[in-house]
Amino acid sequence: MVSKNGQDNQRRMTMNTKKFSNSQRRSHLKTISAASALCCLLLVKAGAVETTIQSPTYLRDVLPIFMGSCSRCHNQETRFVYNWLDYKTAYADRWEIKRRVWDGWKGTYYKEAMPIANSPESLALTDAERLTIRQWVDGGSPRGVAPTNDSVKTKAERIELGHRLFTICAACHQATGRGLPNQFPPLASSDYLNADKSRAIKIVLYGRQGEVVVNGAKFNNNMPMFPLGDQDVANVLTYVYNSFGNAGLEVTPEEVKTVRAQGPDASVKSAPAAKSVFE
Ligand code: HEC
Numbered sequence: 001m002v003s004k005n006g007q008d009n010q011r012r013m014t015m016n017t018k019k020f021s022n023s024q025r026r027s028h029l030k031t032i033s034a035a036s037a038l039c040c041l042l043l044v045k046a047g048a049v050e051t052t053i054q055s056p057t058y059l060r061d062v063l064p065i066f067m068g069s070c071s072r073c074h075n076q077e078t079r080f081v082y083n084w085l086d087y088k089t090a091y092a093d094r095w096e097i098k099r100r101v102w103d104g105w106k107g108t109y110y111k112e113a114m115p116i117a118n119s120p121e122s123l124a125l126t127d128a129e130r131l132t133i134r135q136w137v138d139g140g141s142p143r144g145v146a147p148t149n150d151s152v153k154t155k156a157e158r159i160e161l162g163h164r165l166f167t168i169c170a171a172c173h174q175a176t177g178r179g180l181p182n183q184f185p186p187l188a189s190s191d192y193l194n195a196d197k198s199r200a201i202k203i204v205l206y207g208r209q210g211e212v213v214v215n216g217a218k219f220n221n222n223m224p225m226f227p228l229g230d231q232d233v234a235n236v237l238t239y240v241y242n243s244f245g246n247a248g249l250e251v252t253p254e255e256v257k258t259v260r261a262q263g264p265d266a267s268v269k270s271a272p273a274a275k276s277v278f279e
């Protein structure tokens, strides 16, 4: 328990957007199971990748799983359970995460396996995803994005890989791409997205703050930056451009590289940047 308190302090320092301490959450744990059972959810589930991922890394391989299968209960807003979605906290809690996701599920750890039994997430989590989390922990839990193999040649392959990464975006823009009024602008049939490919690349690379008008509706919020590699940015945006009634464009790693070299500008930073919880 001593180390848990130590982690609590670290969490307080690193997660300044958090409204509740983890000890407050813990005291409310009893209530959550019933509450979560009632809650209905649109499951965010990317296309299943059944092959084993070599040397999984947090941002590319593990965070999408957490976003899809864990973030409904473990997130910044919840007051009941631990929030470890940011890398630092996930790293600090990695052994318990592995025990819950892998050993608990195998029956060799006495505490409840995660995702919690009977939740829609527990039915949807695949063996390959459990294995990816276990390998991430055993492999030293790297944060970064492993060098992507650049064997992706066709647009169809790009879309398939991008679909998996889209779980990250769906946490805010929703699995339907329609966003949420006054909070997250739509990517579905977005005039803003479809008007300018370079600007869209820049937004994924650097995040976006300040006012933006999408399909006639005004938003003024923060999108965090995502430190993804050129391939991944190309793949996820190609997926978005070829889904949700969008223009069908392809984004290549070369284009991302060119835009990255230009650096951030006023089109993405019209207000001071908030610190990304994904850093
Ligand atoms: C339906 C809600 C729900 C979902 C989905 C869920 N959890 Fe949990 N989680 C809980 C609750 C409630 C507790 C506290 C009760 C307990 O300790 O068993 C908990 C506790 C934990 C703990 C122990 C506390 C800590 O932070 O050290 C870990 C680790 C954990 N969950 C990991 C996960 C992972 C990984 C996923 C996704 C694969 C996940 N959970 C999905 C509700 C959920």
Ligand code: HEC
Residues within 6 Å of the ligand: 166, 168, 169, 170, 171, 172, 173, 183, 184, 185, 186, 187, 190, 192, 193, 200, 203, 204, 208, 209, 210, 211, 212, 214, 219, 220, 221, 222, 223, 224, 226, 236, 237, 240
């Ligand atoms: C943590 C929430 C969050 C996540 C995750 C997120 N975004 Fe955003 N996104 C936002 C917000 C908020 C805005 C509006 C920012 C503003 O007001 O300036 C936005 C704006 C955008 C825009 C420009 C407006 C539009 O709707 O066309 C694009 C394009 C975009 N995001 C793409 C993505 C992609 C692709 C991903 C995944 C790699 C992603 N976003 C992940 C919150 C998020």
